[in-house]
Amino acid sequence: MQQRSAAHATFVIKRELDAPPSRVFAAWSNKEAKGKWFGGPDGWEKSDYQFDFKVGGREHLSGGPPGQARHVFDALYYDIVPDQRIIYGYEMHIGAQRISVSLATIEFKPSAKGTQLVLTEQGVFLDGYDDAGAREHGTKQLIEQLAAAVASNA
Numbered sequence: 097m098q099q100r101s102a103a104h105a106t107f108v109i110k111r112e113l114d115a116p117p118s119r120v121f122a123a124w125s126n127k128e129a130k131g132k133w134f135g136g137p138d139g140w141e142k143s144d145y146q147f148d149f150k151v152g153g154r155e156h157l158s159g160g161p162p163g164q165a166r167h168v169f170d171a172l173y174y175d176i177v178p179d180q181r182i183i184y185g186y187e188m189h190i191g192a193q194r195i196s197v198s199l200a201t202i203e204f205k206p207s208a209k210g211t212q213l214v215l216t217e218q219g220v221f222l223d224g225y226d227d228a229g230a231r232e233h234g235t236k237q238l239i240e241q242l243a244a245a246v247a248s249n250a
Contacts, residue, residue, distance in 0.1 A: 105228030115246035165191035195225035
Protein backbone atom coordinates (compact mmCIF):
# COMPACT_ATOMS: atom_id res chain seq x y z
CA MET A 97 0.00 0.00 0.00
CA GLN A 98 1.31 3.45 -0.95
CA GLN A 99 2.14 5.81 1.92
CA ARG A 100 -0.03 8.94 1.69
CA SER A 101 0.77 12.42 2.98
CA ALA A 102 -0.59 15.97 2.81
CA ALA A 103 1.75 18.89 3.50
CA HIS A 104 0.06 22.30 3.90
CA ALA A 105 1.81 25.59 3.20
CA THR A 106 1.21 29.22 2.31
CA PHE A 107 3.53 31.55 0.47
CA VAL A 108 3.30 35.17 -0.68
CA ILE A 109 5.13 36.68 -3.65
CA LYS A 110 5.25 40.47 -4.06
CA ARG A 111 6.58 41.99 -7.27
CA GLU A 112 6.63 45.56 -8.56
CA LEU A 113 5.74 45.64 -12.26
CA ASP A 114 6.44 48.44 -14.71
CA ALA A 115 2.88 48.59 -16.05
CA PRO A 116 -0.47 49.89 -14.80
CA PRO A 117 -2.87 47.47 -13.05
CA SER A 118 -5.15 47.39 -16.12
CA ARG A 119 -2.32 46.02 -18.31
CA VAL A 120 -1.16 43.51 -15.70
CA PHE A 121 -4.76 42.34 -15.16
CA ALA A 122 -5.17 41.99 -18.94
CA ALA A 123 -2.10 39.72 -19.03
CA TRP A 124 -3.97 37.36 -16.66
CA SER A 125 -7.46 37.74 -18.14
CA ASN A 126 -6.86 37.59 -21.92
CA LYS A 127 -6.13 34.16 -23.42
CA GLU A 128 -3.62 35.39 -26.01
CA ALA A 129 -1.82 37.66 -23.55
CA LYS A 130 -1.61 34.94 -20.89
CA GLY A 131 -0.34 32.44 -23.45
CA LYS A 132 2.77 34.61 -23.91
CA TRP A 133 4.00 34.10 -20.35
CA PHE A 134 2.08 31.30 -18.64
CA GLY A 135 3.29 27.74 -19.09
CA GLY A 136 6.28 25.49 -18.79
CA PRO A 137 9.84 26.16 -19.90
CA ASP A 138 10.95 26.53 -23.51
CA GLY A 139 11.09 23.14 -25.18
CA TRP A 140 8.05 21.76 -23.37
CA GLU A 141 5.25 20.46 -25.53
CA LYS A 142 1.99 22.29 -24.83
CA SER A 143 -1.51 21.22 -25.74
CA ASP A 144 -5.14 21.31 -24.81
CA TYR A 145 -5.27 24.94 -23.62
CA GLN A 146 -8.74 25.97 -22.50
CA PHE A 147 -9.46 29.40 -21.05
CA ASP A 148 -12.88 30.62 -19.83
CA PHE A 149 -12.08 33.69 -17.74
CA LYS A 150 -15.22 34.37 -15.71
CA VAL A 151 -16.50 33.51 -12.25
CA GLY A 152 -17.27 29.81 -12.49
CA GLY A 153 -15.09 29.51 -15.60
CA ARG A 154 -12.25 27.05 -16.01
CA GLU A 155 -8.68 27.14 -17.26
CA HIS A 156 -6.84 24.00 -18.32
CA LEU A 157 -3.30 23.61 -19.64
CA SER A 158 -1.38 20.44 -20.32
CA GLY A 159 2.28 20.12 -21.28
CA GLY A 160 5.62 18.71 -20.41
CA PRO A 161 9.03 17.60 -21.54
CA PRO A 162 8.87 15.62 -24.81
CA GLY A 163 8.26 11.93 -24.17
CA GLN A 164 7.51 12.37 -20.45
CA ALA A 165 4.34 12.49 -18.37
CA ARG A 166 2.17 15.57 -18.92
CA HIS A 167 1.97 18.29 -16.27
CA VAL A 168 -1.67 19.39 -15.99
CA PHE A 169 -2.97 22.67 -14.54
CA ASP A 170 -6.74 22.64 -14.00
CA ALA A 171 -8.30 25.77 -12.43
CA LEU A 172 -11.71 27.13 -11.44
CA TYR A 173 -12.24 30.91 -11.05
CA TYR A 174 -14.06 31.93 -7.86
CA ASP A 175 -13.77 35.73 -7.79
CA ILE A 176 -12.77 38.36 -10.34
CA VAL A 177 -12.66 42.11 -9.73
CA PRO A 178 -11.28 43.76 -12.89
CA ASP A 179 -7.89 45.45 -12.38
CA GLN A 180 -7.95 44.55 -8.64
CA ARG A 181 -8.06 40.81 -7.89
CA ILE A 182 -8.44 37.26 -9.14
CA ILE A 183 -9.11 34.23 -6.93
CA TYR A 184 -8.98 30.70 -8.27
CA GLY A 185 -8.51 27.17 -7.06
CA TYR A 186 -6.40 24.73 -9.01
CA GLU A 187 -5.12 21.18 -9.13
CA MET A 188 -1.79 20.07 -10.52
CA HIS A 189 -1.25 16.58 -11.93
CA ILE A 190 1.72 14.77 -13.40
CA GLY A 191 0.21 12.17 -15.64
CA ALA A 192 -2.72 10.66 -13.72
CA GLN A 193 -1.23 11.53 -10.30
CA ARG A 194 -2.70 14.57 -8.51
CA ILE A 195 0.26 16.28 -6.83
CA SER A 196 -1.37 19.36 -5.27
CA VAL A 197 -4.51 21.40 -4.73
CA SER A 198 -4.21 25.15 -4.14
CA LEU A 199 -6.13 28.38 -3.66
CA ALA A 200 -4.46 31.40 -5.28
CA THR A 201 -5.26 35.08 -4.81
CA ILE A 202 -3.70 37.63 -7.17
CA GLU A 203 -3.98 41.29 -6.16
CA PHE A 204 -3.14 44.23 -8.43
CA LYS A 205 -2.32 47.37 -6.43
CA PRO A 206 -1.38 50.72 -8.00
CA SER A 207 2.17 51.77 -7.12
CA ALA A 208 4.65 54.47 -8.07
CA LYS A 209 6.27 52.09 -10.59
CA GLY A 210 2.94 50.86 -11.97
CA THR A 211 1.59 47.82 -10.14
CA GLN A 212 2.44 45.95 -7.01
CA LEU A 213 1.35 42.39 -7.69
CA VAL A 214 0.70 40.30 -4.57
CA LEU A 215 0.21 36.59 -5.11
CA THR A 216 -0.83 34.49 -2.12
CA GLU A 217 -1.04 30.72 -2.51
CA GLN A 218 -2.41 28.30 0.06
CA GLY A 219 -1.65 24.75 -0.98
CA VAL A 220 -1.76 21.15 0.03
CA PHE A 221 1.05 19.11 -1.52
CA LEU A 222 0.21 15.45 -1.83
CA ASP A 223 2.17 12.25 -1.25
CA GLY A 224 5.63 13.83 -1.59
CA TYR A 225 5.30 14.62 -5.32
CA ASP A 226 5.64 18.39 -4.85
CA ASP A 227 6.33 20.86 -2.06
CA ALA A 228 5.80 24.53 -1.28
CA GLY A 229 9.42 25.48 -1.93
CA ALA A 230 9.39 24.06 -5.45
CA ARG A 231 5.97 25.58 -6.17
CA GLU A 232 7.05 29.01 -4.93
CA HIS A 233 10.22 28.82 -7.06
CA GLY A 234 8.21 27.90 -10.17
CA THR A 235 5.64 30.60 -9.48
CA LYS A 236 8.39 33.22 -9.12
CA GLN A 237 9.68 32.18 -12.55
CA LEU A 238 6.19 32.65 -14.00
CA ILE A 239 5.94 36.11 -12.40
CA GLU A 240 9.27 37.07 -14.01
CA GLN A 241 7.88 35.92 -17.38
CA LEU A 242 4.77 38.03 -16.67
CA ALA A 243 6.94 41.06 -15.83
CA ALA A 244 8.80 40.72 -19.14
CA ALA A 245 5.53 40.31 -21.06
CA VAL A 246 3.84 43.42 -19.62
CA ALA A 247 7.02 45.50 -19.99
CA SER A 248 7.28 44.52 -23.66
CA ASN A 249 3.68 45.71 -24.22
CA ALA A 250 4.49 49.22 -22.99
